[in-house]
Amino acid sequence: xxxxxxxxxxxxxxxxxxxxxIIVFFLGIGAARWVMNLPPRARVILDAIFTFPMIxxxxxxxxxxxxxxxxxxxxxxxLKGMGINLIFSWTTTVVSGSIVAFPLMxxxxxGAFEQVDRSIIDVARxxxxxxxxxxxxxxxPLSLPGLMAGIVLSFSRTLGEFGATLMIAGNIPGxxxxxxxxxxxxxxxxxxxxxxxxxxxxxxxxxxxxxxxxLWGYRSRYMVSRR
Numbered sequence: 001x002x003x004x005x006x007x008x009x010x011x012x013x014x015x016x017x018x019x020x021x022i023i024v025f026f027l028g029i030g031a032a033r034w035v036m037n038l039p040p041r042a043r044v045i046l047d048a049i050f051t052f053p054m055i056x057x058x059x060x061x062x063x064x065x066x067x068x069x070x071x072x073x074x075x076x077x078x079l080k081g082m083g084i085n086l087i088f089s090w091t092t093t094v095v096s097g098s099i100v101a102f103p104l105m106x107x108x109x110x111g112a113f114e115q116v117d118r119s120i121i122d123v124a125r126x127x128x129x130x131x132x133x134x135x136x137x138x139x140x141p142l143s144l145p146g147l148m149a150g151i152v153l154s155f156s157r158t159l160g161e162f163g164a165t166l167m168i169a170g171n172i173p174g175x176x177x178x179x180x181x182x183x184x185x186x187x188x189x190x191x192x193x194x195x196x197x198x199x200x201x202x203x204x205x206x207x208x209x210x211x212x213x214x215l216w217g218y219r220s221r222y223m224v225s226r227r
Contacts, residue, residue, distance in 0.1 A: 008174045009182035010201065012093070016178060017158045020097035024154050027098075028105030029147070032113055035133065054103035062167025065096060069168065082177075092161040092169040093176050097158035099207025115141060152213040156206050 009165055035046050053061055070076045079086060086092050116139055124134045142148075162180035169176035170214050179202050186195035 001089050006173075009177050009179050009198065012175070013159060013179040013202075014061070016090070016097050017155055018091045020094050020101055020158045021151060021155045023094070023098045024102045024105040024158075025147075025151060028102060028109045028150060028154070029140075031106050032109035033100075035110065036113055042128060048104050051103045053099050054109060056108075058163025060101065060163065061099065062096065062164035065092075065099070065164060065168045069095075087168055088170045088172065088176065090169070090175055093165050093178060096164040096168055098162050099159045100164060101154040104157055105150045108146055108150030108153060109143070112143035115146065116142045149213060151181070152209045156209050159202065159205060 003152070004170070031050055031092055032045075035043050035050070038046065053188070056064075067073060068075055068088070069079070071080060071085070071087060086095070094140070119132060120138060124138055129137075131182065160180055161178070165176070165185075171177050171181050176184075179198050183195050183198045186192070188197065191222060
C-alpha cells in the first residue's frame with residue numbers, strides 16, 4: 001500500500017511566508033518612509049538598527065528571540081500571564097520569518113523611494129498637496145517596481161528561513177515544521193527521497209518568484225515606454 005505524501009510542511013511554509021510577507025511589506029514601507037524624513041544622524045542610527053538582523057547568523061537571531069520571548073523572560077512572563085505561549089507555536093514561525101525578511105523589504109523600499117525624482121515631489125508640495133496624498137498618489141506608485149522586488153526578496157527569504165525558526169518554533173509536524181526544517185530532518189534521518197522532493201519543490205517556488213518579478217519588471221518598462 002502506497003502511503004500518501006505528507007504535504008503539511010508545504011502548507012505551513014506557504015501560510016507562514018504569505019503572512020510574514022504581508023507584515024513586512026507594510027512595516028518595511030512605513031519604516032522606510034519614516035527614516036527618510038529624519039535628520040541624517042538619526043537616519044544612520046535607525047538604518048543600522050533596522051538592517052542589523054540581516055547580518056546576524058539565523059541561529060544567533062533565534063537565540064536572542066528565545067531570550068526575549070522565552071517563558072523565563074519578562075516578555076514571556078507577561079505573555080504567559082495573559083494566557084499566551086509564543087515559544088514552539090506557529091506564531092513564532094511568523095515572528096522569525098518577519099524579522100529575517102524585514103531588513104530586505106526595508107532596504108528595498110528605501111532604495112525605491114530615494115530613486116524617485118525629487119523634483120516631482122517638490123512640485124506636488126508647491127501645489128499644496130498633503131504629505132499623505134503625495135505618498136499614496138505619487139511616491140508609492142512611482143516606487144512600485146522596487147517594492148515588488150522587495151516583496152519577492154522577502155517572500156524568498158522567509159520561505160528559506162531555517163535557523164531562527166528552528167530555535168524558537170522547533171520541529172512540530174503539522175504546526176511549525178516548514179519546508180527547510182522538513183528537509184533538514186529528512187536528511188538527518190536518511191530519507192533522501194523525501195528531502196529531494198522538498199528541495200525540488202522549494203526550488204520551484206523560488207524560481208516562480210523570480211519569474212513573476214521579471215514579468216512584472218518587463219510589464220512596468222513596457223507601460224513606461226507606451227507613455
